Amino acid sequence: MPDQAGRLAVVTGANSGLGFLTARELARKGAAVLMTARDEGRGERALARIRTELPGAEVMLRRLDLADLDDVAAFAARLVAEGRPVDLLINNAGVMMPPHGLTRQGHETQFGVNHLAHFALTLRLLPLLSAAPGARVVTVSSELHRRGRIHFEDIRGEKAYGRLAFYAQSKLANVLFALELDRRLKAARLPVLSVLAHPGYSATNLQTSATSGALRLFMRIGNRFLAQNAEQGVLNQLHAATAEGLVGGEFIGPDGFREMRGAPAIVQPLPAATDPVLAARLWRLSEDLAGLTFPSVAEHLR
Template sequence: MSSKWTADQIPDQSGRLAVVTGANSGLGLITAKELGRSGAHVVLACRDTAKGEAAAREIRGAAPQATIEVAALDLGSLASVRDFAERFTGEHDRLDLLVNNAGVMAPPRRTTADGFELQLGTNHLGHFALTGLLIEQLRAQDGARVVTLSSGAHRFGAIDFDDLQRERSYNRWRAYGQSKLANLMFAFELDRRLRAAGSGLLSVAAHPGYAATHLQSAAAPTVDRVIMKATNALFAQSAEMGALPTLYAATAPSVAGGDFIGPDGFAEQRGHPEVVRGNAASRDEAVAARLWSVSEELTGVAYPLPATASVR
């Protein structure tokens, strides 16, 4: 892999259909823009469709050849996830790329429409359900991929099955770390199950390093927003650079199922995309299998794929 891979090296995406969650701003918007610029038809799956339409206009202004549509998707509501999947499968006969990008970071404790802790429910369970509901369309396409965004924060996360929803003890950063570890474990476990099923669908993970986006200030308390604004200005790389690992994971021909793509710089905080390694916890297959089983139970979405490890 070139250490200086950029969006200019994205292969022609003509004929591919991509769904990018949370595509109205930040990394999702840049990801959708570059995919559209490269020829893909991109569905902007957004909770706020007015913001999604504004993003679509921005993309068309930057890339007039891009074909873009906007669809409502609230990952904090399983009903919305099911509605999106039903509409999508009714309107489209293929899906080549699903980018599980949307997320929330370190808010005060809140719950989703289904009563899940907001970060676990949105970042992990919503995407788990969405991928499961779209997986047959993905599996039907040669070269299809699922890209799930994790974070360096997975390294301080832990899957606490005794208090998964953080009802007894809530620390917003530990809850964020748990959700990002869950994202990475999901990507790896999905890869294992796809391989066991003999499927050519690729499951790949990515993380942006430290990129300056609205995520740091979207839900944080006021003091944190001020601090993060300062650290963004001093230390963060641009959102355009932060989107490169996702774009590489989504399009580079050399990517393999189970790869984890992140920046190549110091501590994976900035730089150009390369294959990186998750921590030991992210590779625990027994915990991943248990998390998968719990996720199926909580979401009501069962995957037509074989289990690969004993649930403990």
């Protein structure tokens, strides 16, 4: 990883798993890292671990509840008011296969947290990203995006909800969003790259924290016998965040069988995820739900 001294990275969901490892390794290379966590207690413990391991590292913690778009707006407004350019935004946090639920604004939980909150956070932080030379947005998706479709007719999951189906939907939304963001950034000539990553099958607490019963047992067995460790999985988003030569629009994932394990490489998303018509439809829906528009943000930055 190139030296990251002088850069500011914002990492969502940095209290555990891939987010924690991302924050720690960026800090190890000299970046100032703003960790976010919904649970302040867990966040403080993660912060203390990094400070113990890396004395002198510039790491900070702020609470951020991605299930509340008002909290996302307040978090971003505080950063914008402080004015420090953001070099890296790592859209890492996520929930996986919980029972049906709604965010504070009434959006299905997985779509709301995994996609819509990061959509809103990214757009709100564009002024700070555009002020940093070589800034990047890394959106973390999953190989399971290949099983997804966008349920435009039932986006809240009120008619028919399946944990896996709506998780896959949120991960497909991540890919559609990041690639459409790349198109819009280039069209607006904004100096920010949008890159995707997925960790393959990596053993973290995400697989078991919200699941229950037989599904939790299956995930535990998979984590033990099929998954690569989180330290290997995190290399994909670190590569997306820091590797030289990326131009925006790349998808970084493991190079092994079915992209489950291996070294970081450029991988190809589900063909439907590259459809600009589908992406534009999701973008319009996301703007409506979040109350934001990209053109007004882009014009403000010129």
